[in-house]
Amino acid sequence: MPASGTRLRLVQALAARLPFHYGWVILACVCLAGFSRQGSAVATLSIFIEPMTREFGWSRTAISSAVSVGGVLGAIVAPSLGSFLDRNGARAVLMLAVLLTGIPVLLLSFTESFAYFFVLYCLGRMSFAGPYDLGIYGSIVNWFVRRRAFATSIATLAQMAGLVAMPLLAHAVIQAADWRAAWVAIGVTVLVVGFLPTFLLHLRRPEDLGARPENEPAPAKGSAASAHAPEPAYSRSEALRTPAFWLLALFTLCIYPVQAGISLHQAPLLIERGLSPATAAGAVSTFALMSAVSGFAFGFWPRRIPLRYALMLVGLLLMASCALMGRAHAAPQAFGAAAVFGLGVGGLLTMLPIAWAEYFGRASYGAIRGAALTVQVVAQASGPVLSGVLRDWTGSYAASLATFGALALAGAAAALAARPPSR
Numbered sequence: 088m089p090a091s092g093t094r095l096r097l098v099q100a101l102a103a104r105l106p107f108h109y110g111w112v113i114l115a116c117v118c119l120a121g122f123s124r125q126g127s128a129v130a131t132l133s134i135f136i137e138p139m140t141r142e143f144g145w146s147r148t149a150i151s152s153a154v155s156v157g158g159v160l161g162a163i164v165a166p167s168l169g170s171f172l173d174r175n176g177a178r179a180v181l182m183l184a185v186l187l188t189g190i191p192v193l194l195l196s197f198t199e200s201f202a203y204f205f206v207l208y209c210l211g212r213m214s215f216a217g218p219y220d221l222g223i224y225g226s227i228v229n230w231f232v233r234r235r236a237f238a239t240s241i242a243t244l245a246q247m248a249g250l251v252a253m254p255l256l257a258h259a260v261i262q263a264a265d266w267r268a269a270w271v272a273i274g275v276t277v278l279v280v281g282f283l284p285t286f287l288l289h290l291r292r293p294e295d296l297g298a299r300p301e302n303e304p305a306p307a308k309g310s311a312a313s314a315h316a317p318e319p320a321y322s323r324s325e326a327l328r329t330p331a332f333w334l335l336a337l338f339t340l341c342i343y344p345v346q347a348g349i350s351l352h353q354a355p356l357l358i359e360r361g362l363s364p365a366t367a368a369g370a371v372s373t374f375a376l377m378s379a380v381s382g383f384a385f386g387f388w389p390r391r392i393p394l395r396y397a398l399m400l401v402g403l404l405l406m407a408s409c410a411l412m413g414r415a416h417a418a419p420q421a422f423g424a425a426a427v428f429g430l431g432v433g434g435l436l437t438m439l440p441i442a443w444a445e446y447f448g449r450a451s452y453g454a455i456r457g458a459a460l461t462v463q464v465v466a467q468a469s470g471p472v473l474s475g476v477l478r479d480w481t482g483s484y485a486a487s488l489a490t491f492g493a494l495a496l497a498g499a500a501a502a503l504a505a506r507p508p509s510r
Contacts, residue, residue: 117181117222126274126277130253133351139204147475151352156209157213162460169457181218184218191208191211224443225456230292247433250374321508323454339439343470345495348471352474353425379429401499404434405495406495412425442505446508
């Protein structure tokens with residue numbers, strides 16, 4: 088939303104006194120919001136599956152359906168939110184995302200029926216799938232150009248820090264009290280960390296301060312062009328007519344069921360293999376930690392090497408993690424499989440948003456990314472249900488892991504074919 092007069096003057100006064108570009112303040116707000124995002128992550132819910140199913144007798148498929156329906160709702164709202172973001176900036180989108188995660192998660196502590204759980208978790212998952220993604224990466228695209236990959240890697244690192252912390256926090260509170268207290272702890276953390284910095288300090292674009300994106304050189308006086316090639320500026324309709332858009336969408340369609348399906352079910356999978364809940368929680372946190380390391384490392388991907396090779400590597404890492412997860416019967420194997428899975432997910436979270444921005448520019452990023460998010464969140468929604476159905480049908484997770492491995496390989500092939508568009 089456009090800044091109010093008083094808040095804008097305060098932000099302008101702060102920006103004038105800072106020894107660095109205000110984009111780094113925006114990045115700090117984005118990182119805190121990204122940390123809070125993990126309150127409704129499937130890896131966090133994974134810690135609650137065993138105690139909640141034990142108390143209520145729900146099936147894994149039923150719980151997975153809440154993840155999937157929430158994702159579909161995110162797909163429905165993403166296109167309109169993308170256009171709203173292009174017009175008004177990411178601040179309102181991020182504040183909405185935090186509130187729609189923190190409040191429902193907090194209220195999950197009062198769960199007494201599946202319908203109550205289903206409605207509230209769907210709201211939190213909708214926020215995770217649509218508003219958070221658009222708000223986080225829309226902010227970075229608008230405030231950074233040449234250091235976009237580095238800024239995205241920092242945001243990924245913050246999100247993965249949240250993904251390490253939230254499952255550990257949930258596990259610790261469950262051990263000390265119960266799962267109801269754990270939902271309260273998660274909800275309060277989301278609201279305290281995510282809302283206030285964005286409310287006070289976030290701005291739409293650097294032009295609101297009379298500035299340029301960080302590290303984007305201004306054109307020389309008397310010259311129509313800068314020393315650097317101009318960024319592409321595709322509209323949504325133009326992007327939809329390029330093969331690159333549909334190949335990136337195909338990569339997304341293949342990869343995100345793997346990411347979401349394994350994330351939700353990795354803890355119960357390991358517990359079924361005879362490992363302790365503490366070991367399963369440790370594996371989830373290992374995955375999150377390696378996602379953070381990988382997401383940060385991918386931010387230094389050399390500009391001379393095409394982004395499609397990074398996306399292909401992501402697909403191959405996820406395929407390898409499926410094979411390793413299928414052989415995990417002891418703690419070292421579980422931690423190894425989770426680490427490889429984290430390497431792939433970290434690369435995915437950093438490199439795919441960069442690819443959309445680098446291929447199509449920032450002018451209509453929200454509209455283009457909103458259209459692509461429809462594919463992404465539907466793919467995310469399908470993964471947990473697919474894994475839950477196959478597990479309930481066959482009695483094990485072997486079939487779902489084999490399916491996810493094949494999808495990851497297909498995604499790697501689509502990424503390799505996804506060359507940048509040319510007019």
